[in-house]
Amino acid sequence: MAAGVSAATDQERGGSPGIRPGPVAGSGSPARPGPVAGSGSAARSGPVPGSGSVTGTGPVVGPAIAPIGDDGALGAGAARPISSGRRRPRARDSFPHASRFRVATGLLVGLAIGALAIAATIATGGRRHAAPQIPWSQWSPPDGGALGAREIADYIAPFYRLSPVDQLAVVTVVNLESPSALQAAAASGSTAPGSGLVVAVRQDPSSSTLSLLGGNTIAYELCGIGGPNCAIGTGRPSTSRLLLLRREALELALYTFRYISATDNVVAILPPGHAVSNTTARLTRTPPSTVASSPGSTPIDVAVLFERRELAPLLSHPLVDTLPEQVPPTVAQMASAPEAGLVDQVTARGLFKVQQQTAPDGTRLIVLNPLPPS
Secondary structure, three states: OHHHHHHOOOOOOOOOOOOOOOOOOOOOOOOOOOOOOOOEEEEEOOOOOOOOOOOEEEEEEEOOOOOEOOOOEEOOOOOOOOOOOOOOOHHHHHOOOOHHHHHOOOHHHHHHHHHHHHHHHHHHHHHHHHHOOOOOOOOOOOOOOHHHHHHHHHHHHHOOOOOOOOOOEEEEEEOOOOOOHHHHHHHHHOOOOOOEEEEEEOOOOOOOOOEOOOOOEEEEEOOOOHHHHHHOOOOOOOHHHHHHHHHHHHHHHHHHHHOOOOOEEEEEEEEOOOOEOOOOOOOOOOHHHHHOOOOEEEEOOOEEEEEHHHHHHHHHHOOHOOOOOOOOOOOHHOOOOOOHHHHHHHHHHHHEEEEEEEEOOOOEEEEEEEEOOO
């Protein structure tokens, strides 16, 4: 037995490469298979009886055998790992629902981006909605009551001119009595309160019946300069000049309805110097200066009546949409002004022959008699 061991040892040391010694009989250690000659790797052998190992790729059961180093000592080299034969699970197998989570995350990100876009749109729209609107006019009266009407008259009148040095008319506010106060005084049997005028309308020109103009009314009187009885003393009367006066009356009414609260009606009494035909009762195109030589016409005073409900469409838009010039046109420019047609149409419905009368109870009346459309 000693000789066998010695021979094996000598054979190992003798430099026979690749040949491992077989097991020593009775040593109790399992036999290690030797490597295949020239392969450079250990040969795989069948199972050793009693070792408990399984052929193929199954795990080897039993003590690990340390490799023999170059010096022939057992355990001189590092132990060589033995594969267990079981594949290591892939990383994705550790998270079987990863793809679903990625899809859900993508959907959530998309929803968040959409919500931000919608919020930005709403915020932008809200800021655009809340942006300051275009003012109705560049100027407004500081006062919103009776004093405001005087401020409107003083502001508008200087812009209307016959020439660079001649103003078309001076505008004053007529002192009016409240119809409700007048009716209350009449019901109680007392005299008419105050000394103001009351506006009355004759609906039928052929009738003597008058009706008080209901609601709150503000009246303006346009008084010419340089002529008798508020007549315009410069230039000749003409249809263009009358149209310019009607434009001024319209602007007075628009400012009043816009800024003087609770105003229902505006009356603008124009300067004298107009005439109506005796046959048609319409305003004539004949200049009043020649009325004396024209027996077919009668001189009259003209007023324009405006009601809030009729001008409501114009009040809902800036003033510049109705009267586009910052400075009103002159008499010579009025006929060709862009608003000439609108001024003629709006004011034609409210043209009245105006007269002042005294009622039996002493009330002073401004009587409006309707004129046929010219």
